[in-house]
Amino acid sequence: MPDSLRARLRGVLVTRYGQLRRKLEYIVGTGERASDALQETWLRLESMPGNTAVRNPDAYLLQMAVNVATDQYRREHRKLNDADIDALFDVEDELADPERIVAARSEIIALEAALRQLTPRQREILLAAHIDGQLNREIAARLDISLSLVEKELRHALRHCQQYVGAPADMAARGGPRRF
Structure with missing residues (x-):
């Protein structure tokens, strides 16, 4: 990036x-995350490519800070990888009695x-959101469908699974919209 830019x-x-901090705070939810993202944005300006064209500096910086905040959020809420999950299966559960094991296996079979029973699209949306950790807007873009359709299909899939497994009915509404 040219030094003048x-x-x-x-x-x-x-x-x-x-x-910028107020706008970012509205997007990410906390002032602390917004400040951290803006500090990181300042540092990332050093490593920007030289051929970058910027028409609207405010919008550019805000989007850059949103991307930084998203990266930070994902780092903080990193999912376990397959090796971590396998290692957890090897941990002996002192409280695992035969009755609990049977109940857990029954729940897995029911799930x-x-x-x-879900449609292929509902299943794909549910797994992308809750297993892969994808954002609703990312799922919508990947499947080339509207965000509202993703949200509708996700709610339907969650309700269906919860009813089938016997989970409390209000669990689908507990999480609220996912910001990231």
Whole structure:
């Protein structure tokens, strides 16, 4: 990135810090995350490619900070990989009595049956959201469907699985919208 563009973006970041922080806080949910993301954005300006074209510095910096915040959130809420999961299966559960084991296996069998009853799209959306950790908007883009359809199909899939397994009916509504 040319030094003049870098200096201009840093100047915008300094002069509009409060405004950018408020917008980012609304998006990410907390002032602390917003501040952290803006600090990281300042640092990332150094490593930007030289051929970057910026028409709207405010929008560019806000999007850059949102991307940073998303990366930070994903790092903090990283899912376990397959090796971690396998290692957890090897941990001996002192409280695992035969009755609990049978009940857990029954729930797994019921959940597998419930998943088989979903439409392929509902199953794909549910697994992408809750196993792969994808955002609803990412799922919508990948499947080339609307965000509202993803949300509707996800709610339906969750309700179906919860009813089939016997989970409390209000569990689908507990989480609220996913911000990331």
